[in-house]
Amino acid sequence: MKDFNFKIPQDIEFGVGSLKKLPDILKENNAGHVFLISDHGLESIGVVKKIQDIIEAKEIKCTTYLEVKPNPTVDIVNEATKIYKESGATSIVALGGGSPMDVAKAVGVLASYGGKITDYEGNHKVPGAIVPIIAIPTTAGTGSEVTASAVITDESRNYKMTVFSYEILPKYAILDPELIMTAPASIAASCGIDALIHALEAYLSRNASPFSDAMAEKAMELIGRNIRRFVANREDEEAACAMMAGSNFAGIAFARARLGNIHAMSHPVSAYFNVPHGVANAVLLPTVIEYNALSDNGRYEVIYNYIREGNEAYNGFKPDMLVKEIKKLNADLGIPKSLSEVGVKEETIPDMAKDALKSANILANPRKSNLNDIIELYRKAL
Template sequence: MKDFGFIIPQNCQFGMGALKKLPDFLKAAGSDNVMLISDRGLEAIGVVDKVREIIKGANLKYSEYLDVLPNPTTTIVDECAAQYKAAGCTAIIALGGGSPMDVAKAVGVVAKFGGTIGDYEGVGKVPGPIDTLIAVPTTAGTGSEVTVAAVITDEARNYKLSVLGPEISPTYAVLDPELIMTAPASVAAACGVDALIHAMESYINTDANPFAMAMGEKAMELIGGNIRKFVARRNDPDAACAMMLGSTFAGIAFANNRLGDIHAMSHPVSAFFHVAHGVANAVLMPTIFEFNALAADERYANIYQYITGKEAGPDFVPQMLCDALRQLNNDLGIPACLADVGVTEDKIPQMAVDAMKSGNVMVNPRITTVKDVEALYHKAMYK
């Protein structure tokens, strides 16, 4: 067994109504001036109001930035960081899915250390810890509340840049299942499959270690056994609790190794065609699992059991897992191919080049070349 290390820097608090603990966390951090970073969709359905009421009830100074968009850009980070500094804030609450959390992490960097977020692209470029960040997920999907990465779109390059390091990790993760129980079915489906992919890719990649694999297995058990029930009935409290915990456990898993070709290839899809991250991952998932089947071992059978609830048995072959993943997408209403989400073949060569820049390719179970990536994009284009 090779050497490995693991870290969980967050104080994670799980439970129905855990959101009410926000003032306690801010008090512990010594902050009385907080910025809320979220989006207009969450404002429209009343989730932002819940945080506003809690913060105002605690008599804390308060500013908010609610113009975060899916696949957030460097411009959004610059705007939000300027507002954060102007308001004299000393802590951040990130409310939402991966986009508000990515923006919050990036704002923490730019507000404290200056420049633009592109100056910190890569691993280990952030010189020190950012201000206290409290991450409050409203989807069971990204796991960003426990990860050390922020992904921001550089519009000038049509490229998703990544900033990685423990310095940008949230200080607190507030896991309140009540917040995911009003998600639209389409959001619950795409985010849920994204979380499942986090668990699966971290479980089978070449950097997998016992800690990450253990977290990934528990995540697959929770998500695999509940994702259909949750999409069908988001107000099912048991399913919501399982999905929330499963998403966080999957985030912990890949924060302690990496992912694989699915995530490497989904980022260019989102950057060029503005496809939601979870949808891009889900569409690519069956095709890339077929590609990786050449390197499959008993872990394919284990995943099959987690997502189907069936014994793999002596007749199991890797294609059975690939078929099960395709069926899962179909059951959840995920688009069947890249063409269905607006991707066009003319961008495939550049998308392949950009995908190869991801460190996730290096740990994919099957060695992958740029020609392989092009072929995979073409294969995933149509039904």
């Protein structure tokens, strides 16, 4: 067994109705003025106002920024940082999926140390602690509340850049399953499969450790056995709890073990064609799993048993059984079958492949990959 280390420096509150603990957390951190980062979608269904009311009921001032979009850009980060500084806020509440949390982390960095977010691109360039962030996920998917990365689209390069540093981890996370129980089926599906892929890639990663394996396996169990049920009925409280806990554990797993080719390849798809992150991952999933089968050391069967329907016995496992089961899961959840269905054009594949190779996740993939391999994987998924 190779050496490994881990730490979980966050306070995490989980439970139906746990939002009520937000004011106590803010007061514990002497947060007299909060900067709430979210989006207009959550505003339209009343979630933003719910959080605002909870904050302001305790006489805590709240400035709100709602211009976050999927695949948030450098310009959005710059705008949000300017408003944060002008507001006089001293802490950030990030409400939503991965996009508001990525923006919150980036704002926290720039508010603390200045410069441009591109100055911090790469690993461990944030010099110290940032503005305290309280993360409140409204999807069971990204795990961003426990991950040490912020992914921001640099439109000048058509490139999704990553800032990776344990300094940008949110200080607190509140996981209230009630917040995901009104999600549309399509969002529940794409976010849920994204969380499953986080656990799956962390489990197959070359950087996997007994600690990340423990988190990944429990995440796959919770998500694999509940994702269909949750997409079918988001008001199923038991399924919602399983999905939210599973997403969180998957985030902890991949924050320590990294991911693989699926995520490395999905980021350019989102950057070039604005495809939602979870959808891009899900479409690439069967192709990359089939490619990685050559390196399987028994873990494919473990994954298969977490996601397959029913408990019927089978004689002998072959990796193609997992590929077929994944394709069936995608079909059940309404995931597009190919990259062409989400607008990807073949002529962009060489450029996307070059960008994918810039991701450190390529190095964690269980099967080594070069530029030609990535090009062929894109073409097969097309």
